[in-house]
Amino acid sequence: MHNAGYTGEGVLVAIFDAGFLNVDNIPAFDHLFDGNKIAATKDLVLAGSTTVFRADTHGTGTLSLMAAYDPENLIAGAYGANYILCITEDVDSEYRIEEYNWVRAAEFADSLGVDVINSSLGYNFFDDAEMNYSTEDLDGETAVITKGANMAAEKGILVISSAGNEGNISWKTITAPADAKGIIAVGAINSSFEKAGFSSIGPSADDRIKPELVAYGSGVTLWRQVGSTSTASGTSFSAPQVAALAVGLREANPDWTSKELRDQLILSGSQYSEPDNELGYGIPDFTRAMFGELFPVMDPEKATATRIYPNPLVADQLLIEFGSSTDCTMKLYSSDGKVISEHDLERMGKNFPYNVSMKLLNPGIYLVELQDDSTASKVKLWKK
Incomplete structure (x- = not known):
């Protein structure tokens, strides 16, 4: 705060x-x-x-x-x-x-x-x-x-x-x-x-x-x-x-x-x-x-909750709770399935969220794909 x-x-x-x-x-x-x-x-x-x-x-x-x-x-x-x-x-x-x-x-x-x-x-x-x-x-x-x-x-x-x-x-x-x-x-x-x-x-x-x-x-x-x-x-x-x-x-x-x-x-x-x-x-x-929280999903294979917030995204920073590693890759897809960007993410520890800048992202609905060494997940993102 x-x-x-x-x-x-x-x-x-x-x-x-x-x-x-x-x-x-x-x-x-x-x-x-x-x-x-x-x-x-x-x-x-x-x-x-x-x-x-x-x-x-x-x-x-x-x-x-x-x-x-x-x-x-x-x-x-x-x-x-x-x-x-x-x-x-x-x-x-x-x-x-x-x-x-x-x-x-x-x-x-x-x-x-x-x-x-x-x-x-x-x-x-x-x-x-x-x-x-x-x-x-x-x-x-x-x-x-x-x-x-x-x-x-x-x-x-x-x-x-x-x-x-x-x-x-x-x-x-x-x-x-x-x-x-x-x-x-x-x-x-x-x-x-x-x-x-x-x-x-x-x-x-x-x-x-x-x-x-x-x-x-x-x-x-x-x-x-x-x-x-x-x-x-x-x-x-x-x-x-x-x-x-x-x-x-x-x-x-x-x-x-x-x-x-x-x-x-x-x-x-x-x-x-x-x-x-x-x-x-x-x-x-x-x-x-x-900011609220929308679109929480559960990975059925790993039973790992993935949460992204704020969602809808109204500011520049996106926070991601995902997996148990301290690094992961992220791909951002447009609503028509095109890859918009790719990111290699790191965080201080598994209890901290990943922090991603979305400053240049246009308003719309997107798909966030996340992958670490043991878990994969996809989550919808709404950018206002």
Whole structure:
């Protein structure tokens, strides 16, 4: 995303959390102050408070995973965006008033024209047990905060919510507002690309896939205190990574509706065709979300998936996933079967795509033929 030039410039993001202690003293956030990128702040917990840079470092960590710019330690995905910072969570107690704080913060952010909300919060149990939710209440319609998230989505705001960290306890499932409709709930994976044990699972009470997407959430490097980075685990820290991706896509596609943005993120998931209630639709991918993907084919002899993207091709660079070698040959045929060009391709490793310049290619339908030392495949390409 950064290689394509997108860092969130011109996009307005709101982060609702428990506090942003130290943000005003950590150099990784200096660019936010120097560039006037903190558009607004609001403390909805402490009456009379004029600062959000207090109370807790949880929000500091989530903000760092979207906005930190420290080339030696952490460059976050959306460091170029503008931010609204709101304290809605009271770390000293747990009551439903915090859900109403969230709704008020959403109204405040909406009044400023917010594009994306990141919410690394979750509610199920309260200090007053009569306020508790049951798993049956996670139906996308019951919890106060869930209703607020639904309203935000209906108003054209993309809401990204942490799925919850209940995977290792008897509750196991998501917490509100991750059950909301029209949002993206984000689970956590570990370094083996497997579900982190703590990550809450789905489905919602009305049997929708939850979480929708996942990102790395186990031992995540972030900024919380002055002087050095630290690591932390939780869906609180996987959600802002997906939110940062959404912000970059919003910058690149300002005409997309929030629903289109959500749909493209989900369609880009690594297991979109076979979703489950642990990883949802999988790990999102910027290039696939940005350009889409058509004409995937399977080589019947080698059972090797070949994918080319963006397809339709609207830019100059074509990316190719093919075979298990680090080099291959490519022939490009016109629709009438004539060879237009031949290329010897190389890549850094088998997990990297081949990159081919198509700058001089005229609009039309083409056939791409690929061959390495063990595999052959043909794929249609549409150049717009």
